[in-house]
Amino acid sequence: MIVNRRMGSDQPNEHDELEQHLTQKLNVPLDWPEGGNLTASHVAVIAAAATCDTAYNQAANGHLIDLFAALPLPGTADGRSFWKRIRDAGGIAAMNIDPANMGGPFFDRIHNGNESGIASRILSFLGELAPSQRTAVAEVIGSALDRRTIGVGGSYGGELWLRDAEMSAWRVALASRREFETAQDRERFFEAWRRA
Template identity: 30%
Template structure:
């Protein structure tokens, strides 16, 4: 996965605004442009933040041989969910780039057959009910909500990451709709 441009890099490239540029020197038009750029990037940042918060609802990896993550691996049948395999992408997501983590989570969930998904959802749901004081739902219900939320969030993040556009494509999109 490619490292997406940061907002600061984007502002430098497209508006020639360095990271230490004083905001008091901006015109109203430049402020509007910064706002537009920040808004365009917000979906990806919001999805990354939500994906990280979903992971934060699960236990922090431990050295115990049969911890939550081991149980999840056994239930799901995919080693992609082992902490050592997602560590790099989790750390990148904590720095604002969640595309790699989203891709790994979507792959892991997509690779599960229905029985593995139900078993993984049960492991996740049991932990969520025990640790967060959430009411347990029948069977894998709570864990299934977590899996579904992580899939939808990962899709949103990947869609936001892949749908970044340029000023030219935005203008063409707007002009195309104006001409209808």
């Protein structure tokens, strides 16, 4: 379910889509439990805030894992051949994502909360590729995608994989900068735009 969630409303009695979902689909009154310190309306605000904070880094990292899961597995015959072809096509840039260079439990660390590790490697990999190398890498990736389950393959499928990985990695990197942002930084941002 995708909902538009506003933090606050100009109309005090106007419910946003998440609050409407709680009341209509889950049959939960927004002031439930009456007199409680934490109501369903509060839960909606908390859920929206948590989604804003984690959607870009955790969900995008999960998506990056899914993208790599669509490729041949390291340590298998297909995987050894595939990763050799990636190294041949991508040159030194491919070392950023080469399984032997990333270390064994790299994806375990991402799964357990290392938020920007794979993102920075993917952005370095793609940023260092020459246009001809990117085309060659897209060919290699596209040739390895399972057309039956994904629906595309070849250079087009490979280019889609690269674009998706690039945008997902960018979202993780962009969200990671917020770790260093304070409430004063955020207020300074709004104030500067109000005065612009």
